[in-house]
Amino acid sequence: MRQTLTRVGAIARKEFTHLGRDPRTLLAVVITPVIQLLLFAWAISFDVQHVPTIVIDLDRTPASQEYLQQYEASPFFDVVARGGDLAAVDEAFDSNTARVAVIVRAGFAEALATGGQGQVAVLVDGSEPTAAKVSQAYAVAINQLHNQAITREWADAQGLDLSSLGTLEPRIRTWSNPERRSSDFLIPGLMVVIIAIVTVQQTAVTLVRERDLGTQEQLEVSPMRRIELMVGKLLPWTLLAFLDVAMITGLGRLMFDVPLRGSFWTLAVGSALFVFASLGMGLLISALAPSLDTANIMAMLIAFLPSFLLSGFAFALDQIPVALQWVSYLFPARFMVSISRGVFLKGADFAQLWPELAALAGYALVMLVVASALYGRRSAR
C-alpha cells in the first residue's frame, strides 16, 4: 500500500514537473475559463428586444403617423430609419441595418375615413429566425390593438354601444430572472463545459505523448501498476479542475451575483465525480488514439460537442428529438449540469440529486477501468 502511494506520488510529481516546464499550458488552463466565463456571462443572450425597424410612410397623413407611432412607442421595435420610398427597405435588409420594415401604403387615411381598410405591409427578415418569430408576433399584436382602437372610435361616433366589450390586457412578468440575464442560467452549466474541455482535452493527449516520446516503455519496465499510472496521471489535472471550479464559482458569485442556494458540499462531491468521469474519458481516448491529431479530434468530438450541445447547458433538452435525448444520457455532462444548476439555482441537496450523483460515480468507475484495460491491451501488443 505504501509503495503504491509512493509510486502514484512519483507519477503525479512527474506530471507536475511537465506542467511547470510548460507555463503556457498552465496559463491556458487558468485563463481560458475566466475568459469563457466573461464571454458567456456578458455577451450572450437570446433575448429579443430593440429590433431595428425601418418605417416607410407613403401616405403622410395624421392617421398614418398615428399608426406608426405604435411602433415608435413599443419597446420591442427600435425605429432606426424613417423613409419615403420602398428602395430604402431593400437597402436596409441587404445591409442588415433593419430587420423589420413597416410600410403604410398611400391612401391609408382616405380608406379609414370612408369606412374601408387602410393597407399596411409589415416585412420581417426571416434570416434571424428567433427575432423573426417574436417580431412577427408583436407586429400582429400591434395591428390588432390599433384596429380595436379604430373600431371603438368609429362605434362611438356612430352612437353604437360597445360598453359590454372590455379588453383583456396581458401583463407579462418574468420570474426567476427578471432582467432576463442569461448569466444565472448559463454560468452553472458553463462550469461543466469548462471542466469537460480542460480535463478531457488535456488528459486525452497524456498517454499518447508518452508513446510518441518513447517514455512509455520506460514506464512499463518500472514496477508501476497500470492503475497506479492512471491515478498518478489524473491527480494534477484533478487539482487544476478543482481550481477552475473554485474560480468559476467565485467569479460567478462576486461579479455576476449568481446565487448559490444549495449546499457547497453537494456541489463539491458532484464536481469531484464529474472530474473523474471526464478524466476517465480523456484517458480512454488517450488509450485508443494512435496519434496526437486523432486524440485531439476525438476529444473534440466526444467531449466538447456533447458537453456543449447535449448537456442542456444552453439548449433545452426537452425540445430535441427523443433519440438524441437518449444519446445525451451517454455523456456525463448532462448529469453534472442538472447537479450544478440544481445546487446553484434551486437549492437542491443530496436528497434530490442522488440519482445524478450515482450515475456520475458509476460513469467514473467504468471509464477508469475500461481505460486501464484498453491501455494494457494496447501495450501488450
Added chain:
Amino acid sequence: MSSRRIRLLIWKEFIQLRRDPLLIRLLLIMPVMQLIMFGYVVAVDIRHLSTAVVDLDHSSLSHKLETSFSGSGYFTITSHPVDEASLRPLLDRGTVTVALVIPEGTEARILRGEVAPIGIIVDGTDSQVSAVASGYASQIVAQFNTDRIEASGVSIAAPGVEAQVRVMFNPSMDPLNTMIPGLIAVILMLSLMAIMSQAVVKERESGTLEQMFVTPIRATEYLIGKITPYALMATAQMLLIAAGGLLWFRVPFNGSVWVVLTGLALFMLTCIGIGLLISLVSRTRHQAQQAMMFLMIPTMVLSGFIFPVQSMPAIIQPLTKLIPLTWALDVLRGAFVKGSSFTALAVPLLALAGFAVVIFGAAIVATRRRISE
C-alpha cells in the same frame, strides 16, 4: 518553382495521413456529427412550451382564453394549480416555463367594458424561451380581443387597418436555414485551423523540418505542398455538410454559387493563415493546440453562429467585427437565405479579402523567414 517537388510533398503528406486511418475516418465523421447536433439540437424550433393555467375566474371567458392558448400550438397546458402561490415551485423546478393567471372577476370586468388585466408569467432562466413566449402570448391575447369585437358584429362596417405581415427570405422561419450555411464556414475553420496549427510544429518536433531544408525545396513549394492536402480535406468536409444540408434537411439555396465560393475561398486563406501563424509561434504541438482552443471559443461565441450578435451588449458588438467568421457568416447566410448578390455583400466580402491579405500574407512572410533562417 517545380511542380514535381510540390507533387512529391503532397504525396508525402497523404502517406502520413494514411498511416493514421482513424484520423481520416474521424475527419469525415466530424461533419456528419456536427450536422446532426446542430441540425437537431441548436436549430430546434420552440413550440409546445409547458404551461400552467391558474383560473381564478372559472367563467366561460376564461375557458375560451385557455383554449386559444392551447390551440395555438405554442403552449401546451400541463397543469392547473389552484392559486398563484403554488406556481412558484412549478416554475422553480422547471416543470412549466410559462404560466397564465386569470384573476377572479375577469369576465365581469370585461362585460362592464373595463380593461381586465391578466397575468402572463414567463420563466426568465432561458432568455430565448422567455422572449418567444412573451411574443406569442401578446399575439394570442390581441387576437382574442379582436375576435370578441368581430363576434359582436360591429367591425364588419367599421374601418380598420389591413396589415399583411410577411416574413421575407425564410418564410418558414426555420432556424436550420441559417444554421446550415453557417456550419459550412464553421467546419472549414475548425478543421483547417486544427490541422494547420499542427503542420509546421509537428515537423519541427520530429526533427524532419531540418531535413526538409537541406533538400532543394523552396519555401513557396513547401507551403503549397503543405497546404494543398488539408485544403482538399476541408473542401471534402464542406461538401459533406452542404450536401447533407441541402438534401437531408432540405435547406433552400437562393443565391449565387459564385458568391459562396468567393467568400469561402477568402475565408479559407484566412483560416490557413491563422493556423500557420499559431504553428510558427508555438514551440510544441501541445501549445499549438492550446492556442487554437484559446482562439476558437471566443470566435464561436462572438461570431453570431449560435448566439445572435444583435442580442449582445452594445460594447461587445463592434468586437464581433474583428472576427473573420462573423463576415463569412454574413456572406454565406446572405447568399443562402437572402440570395444576396456581390454588390449587396460587398462590405463583408471586402472585409474577408482584407483579412485574407493581411493574415495569409503575414503567415507566408513569417514561414519563409523561419525557413530561410
